[in-house]
Amino acid sequence: MSELFDAVDALVSSRSTLPPPAERKRLRQAHGLTLDEVAAALQVRRATVSGWEAGKTEPRPPERDAYARMLKQLAQLYPANAPVPSEDTAVPETPAVPAVPAPSVAEPAKARTEPTADRILEPVSEDTALRPAAVPHPVATTRPTSRRPPARKAAPVGSPAGGVDARFENGPLAVVDVEDGQVLAYCVGGLVLDVPAKSVPALVEWTLSEGRLGQPKLSGPGKGADPLLVLTEAALEHYGLPVTITKEERLAGRIPEGHKVIKQLTRADWKLTKRGFGPWARIYRPAQGSERACVQLCIPSWDALDTRHWANTGQLPPADLARLLGTYAARVMTPRGSTAVTGLELMNALHPPTRASEPDETGKRHSEHNPGSLGKDPVDCAPCEAPDGHPLLADLPRFHHRTPAEVLVEEAYDWARPLTDAECLRPHLVGIDVNMAFAAGANGLTVGLGAPTHVKNPAFDAKLPGAWLVDLSHVDLSRVKVAKDTWVDLDGSLLPSPFTPKGERPEGPAWYATPTVAYAVELGYEVRPIEAYVRYENGRYLDGWYNRLRDAYLATMADLGVGADLSPEEFLRAMDGYRQRDPQLAIVVSAVKATVKGGIGKLRERPRGEGWKPGQPWRALARPTWRPDIRAAVISRTRINMHRKIVKHAAFTGQHPVAVLSDCAVYASDGPSPLDFLPYRDGKPLPGGFKLGVNPGLVKWEGTQSVLWGEGVREQFNAPDLNLARYIKDGTVTDQDTGE
8 A cells, every 4th residue: 555655646746836937946046046056955957957947848756846845945935926136136245445546666567568559449350359247256267066157147238129039038148068978058147058969060050949049139220149159168079179279270260171060061051151160150041031040159269259358258167158258248249259340340230231111112121221320332441541552552652651641640649758857856657547538539429421522622620520631730739729718828848749649740731530630720720721531421420339338338347346426536446456356347348448449440450461462452341341531530539539638637737748658648746646636626627637437538547656667767778758658557668568
């Protein structure tokens, strides 16, 4: 009889009542249990419990009865109508931050490592310019023994148009890993999926049919982002791909066409883009109607995630890697390649080149130009906007050096001067750095959308984007207008010229972008252009791009404890050590910044590599987004924004910068903090001058060194004009930095 009872008990257990999947997850989270803890108690894998909570699988005896027992007890403790904190939304305690920074000037560390603006803003290829919103979680540099889910995750900011899309319920991306022979896909939010695919073609098929990965479109006429799969080293080995690639393959940007995996894809009717199978491979089939079948791969061990911008992201455990890249995807967009490539793709996603027309007489819709976009066809640049080697310059003599009257040179500042006697008596050199300077330069900027029109002897129009040949050598910085009918006298010898990257006064006619010429008028001087290439079709193309990147940056900084409503003193305290509060979120910040600079740089991408000769076209010229005029306008406005603040500061305080590098300015100061030389009255900054804060266009403390240090390194390298802004962060100067 006991055997019959046992059989009945087993039968009942096999049908143990379970709450719906979403309720299972709620009850676990309500009690503060992790997936790993539940899995350990039931002696199953973490992915198994995750599948139960996602409704993808159901527990079977003997685990089902134990699981039902646990959920029943939890339901008694946490009724469905009782509010409970979720592990996904718990806010960690903010660490105490130290007092206003009083930096040491006696211990130099390493040099300011940001490259010059030209290198940052003009990557030579889509793959070489690769820096990253949410709540703290520590960086793990080694693989953990268990797949513990994140106790907290980032709240997405800037949700894509259309809101939640059931097609993409598992998020924009997954990190594919292999453990004990089982392929697992780590998604955002701690979800882990079992992957049955045994080959790369099967993995692509699974992703599109069952993965439910992707991201909704960012604008009405646009398209959703394709799923992104990040392959770990274990996944590469499992699918027959090399864990690392050779130097030759790295230079080529791809593995050989004859590789067995590429042959597998070909046999399965999958195609690769012209980029081939490289660190950011795209695998697709031709679109059927409006639907497309495409999956993007990211391979960190092939250097897909440039350490200059992504730090150690490629070495993170799968769950952490999915969380970090997922945060970036939610706040910016799903990565499409390097941060530079993604920055450019974000412009396209926010302003798609075409849209569907209204129905014609037959009821059909057609593709038409999307107003406000750059269109689907490239336009020629003006000759003065063309970089050296461009086909427009093919008739120039081979070694001809183009003068300022022949070429538009709008670049960021790299200027310095010797210290005055009075400045040498001050103890400190303090650097301040403009937050998201190039993003701020893009905000509200009117840029050309179409081709240029050449005009002779035009009247200058500050509202008309273009390039202007004009003589600005008469602008005298010793007397400038700082407000309507308000002129001030300055020591112009202590200020950089606003018209050249090196801060030198122009000697005659030169080509300038509209913001530069407009600033000469603002300073109170007449301008008479000789000729111009203007763009009558124009608009504020970059506004949406700026807004999304600004929101991503501010949200991530807020998660790191640096809010937008802090007083100057609070801001300096909050910024002190903010990266250490959550190193992974600090990577997100770096990646957002790199997306700004790299995206602007891609607008004038130079030819890459082998086979190209001056005078021949290169691949980037075929893009509608190859627009050197837009890049020039953004950099021009960014440099002018910096100079305007410098002039306001000099007019009010009599203080002048001793060095300016891109978005960093260095001043001699009586104290080590920016508050020792930035004018504040009742907590309010000088109108139009430098203001401490986290918002784009405001400034933060960059670093402090002693005046003795500055004079010492200049004397050591026999360089009285050595740009100290390059090294102000931590004081290290090397022979390589100075060209010795």
